[in-house]
Amino acid sequence: MTLSEATINSMVDDLPLPQNMVNTLKEDAIKAGVTKKELEEIIQQVMDNYGYACVEPCEAVGVVSAQSIGEPGTQMTMRTFHYAGVAEINVTLGLPRLIEIVDARKTPSTPMMTVALEEGYSDSRDEARKLAWQIEATHIGHLGDVTTDLAQMQLVVDLHEKTLTQRDISVDGIAGIIRDKLNVLVKISEEVDYQIIIQPNQPSYRELLQLAKNIHNVTLKGIEGIKRVVIRKDSDEYTLYTEGSELNEVLKIDGVDVTRTYTNNIAEIYEVFGIEAARNALVKEAMDTLSEQGLNVDIRHIMLVADIMTCDGEVKQIGRHGISGEKASVFARAAFEVTVNHLLDAGIRGDVDELNGVTENIIIGQPIKLGTGDVHLVATKPVKGESV
Amino acid sequence: MRNISLLDHELIPKHEILATDELQTVLNHYQIDKEQLPKIKSSDPIIQEIGALEGDVVKIIRKSQTAGEGLYYRLVIK
Missing domain, CATH: 1.10.150.390 (DNA polymerase; domain 1)
Incomplete structure (x- = not known):
């Protein structure tokens, strides 16, 4: 006589096995239709094999992990850059990236964010574009041409009307921001439309040339540090990919789905989302880097490394200033x-x-x-x- | 900032403060002291959100690729 689903559940549920195995065992037992005696035998065999597969106490798992990651690591390419298929954004991959991860660098060499959008924003290209302009740092160079007028000792900025409307910035706004940030005299030209005239505080060539340089560093709109935003349609929703990472700032913007936004900067994840998220990010980044190179490393080894790196409540590097130094x-x-x-x-x-x-x-x-x-x-x- | 629970983030597992009797069972099971558990800082954003205090132990229910669900414990430190 085959057992009912409820009996199988009650027999299997309390076994000291991982959740995955309990579920598989249950499913298979129900599908196959087993008798009580058969199920007892199956459970016995599963328990025996599970016990056999477990790591014994005091086994040197660290050494096994080190070798299991190290050996495939020798086959990784030294080539630093690669377009990772994600919308023309350049990211460090391969060995340099893996080193970056285990060294727990404060900033990766190519920070990148994946910004998921909330409903209402994710299905419209226009809304996504608008958000992208809110995130991408806009400098004067994007909006117009800056010419240095040596005769009049002033900078003349000719703004492009079309770009201004596209990025939703006003001439007054730009003048105001430059005035506040650089503390110089800014006038909106009365003769020519969309022209701003900027004069240094003292009429000296040095000041003028310095000003001509500084004006390009002023962020007029968006988040400083985000160099570029790319919009891409994944399955049926728009997602933003950014070059540069400022997690905290991006999360403040309306329309950004906080629960699915991600950065490859682990230090930032640790600060904003906490140690457990940092541990998950470590595992994900290391696994992605390895599998991108076609290397199959068991995730348990990576998890061990991530656990060790985060066991003191902060992300420590594997190295002189971290695990090995302590x-x-x-x-x-x-x-x-x-x-x-x-x-x-x-x-x-x-x-x-x-x-x-x-x-x-x-x-x-x-x-x-x-x-x-x-x-x-x-x-x-x-x-x-x-x-x- | 908008009012959104960090615990909803897909990278962040569930954290909960462990009751004293449950803590005893855990410590007895592993035969260790509380101080031997992995740590979590009280300044951690998640600890702030669930309001755990220094000396508390938080139980973390991780989603695991290998085990389905894994339990982890961390002691809250300064």
Whole structure:
């Protein structure tokens, strides 16, 4: 007699197995239609195999992870740049990107954001375009031509009418922003439409040339640091891709879907979304980088690395200033980088090394407490004359 | 800023403050002290949102590709 769904659920639900396995087991058992005896046998076998597949306590998972990531890493290309298929935006990939991730750099060399839009914005190209102009930093160079008039000691800016309407900026607005930010005399020309005249505070050539340079750095609209915004239609909604990353600022804009907006800058994710999101971002970025190169690394190794990097509540790098630099053992630290400094400092402080770890024991030539080194054989010698 | 719960973000797993008796079960199961758990800073945006205090332990229900769902615990530190 085959078991009912409810009985199967009650038998399988409380097993000490991962959720995925419980679900698969349930589905398959219901589909196949098993009897109680059969199910009991199946559960027994699954439990045995699961126990067999588990990592044993004290196994050196770190070394296994290091090798599992390191070996495919040797096959990665050194080529730094590549168009990652995402709307002509250049992103660092391959080995340089992987190094960037494990080094927990404050800013990646090519920061990039994926900005999802809320309903009402995501289905209209015009609304998406409007948001894009709100995000992309607009400089004077985008809006018009700047000419330096040496005779009159002034800068003449001829604005393009069409660009202004497209980006929804007024001449007055531009004049105001330049006046506030550079603290100079700004006049709107009365003779020519769409012309602004800017004069330095002191009529000197140096001031004028300095001004001509500075005016290009003033952000007139949008978010400073976002160099370019590309709109792309993914399946049936518009998504913005930005070159440059300012997560906090972008999230303040109406129409941006906060729950699906993402950046490849992990330090920013940590600040805005917290440590758990940073850990997820680490896993995602590392996995994406590896799989883009056609390398299959088990996600568990990456998860271990991400967990170690985030276990103290902040994102630490794998390296001298992070994980390896914080090891308790002097020898373990000295074995990694800047050997002499560590030994010298330890000597001055009078540090004691308990020789508990693996690295320390290898350095002084003792068996390590792992694998066969962890086993001690105790035998009782038979006394002469006694039969064993 | 608009009033949006960070916990809705797809990258952020569910965080909840662990009750004292539940904490004891967890610590007994792993045979460790509270201080041996991984940490989370009290300045973390999520900790601010759920209002956990220093010394609390938060239970994090992670979505995991390998296990479906994974439990993780972090001690709130300064």
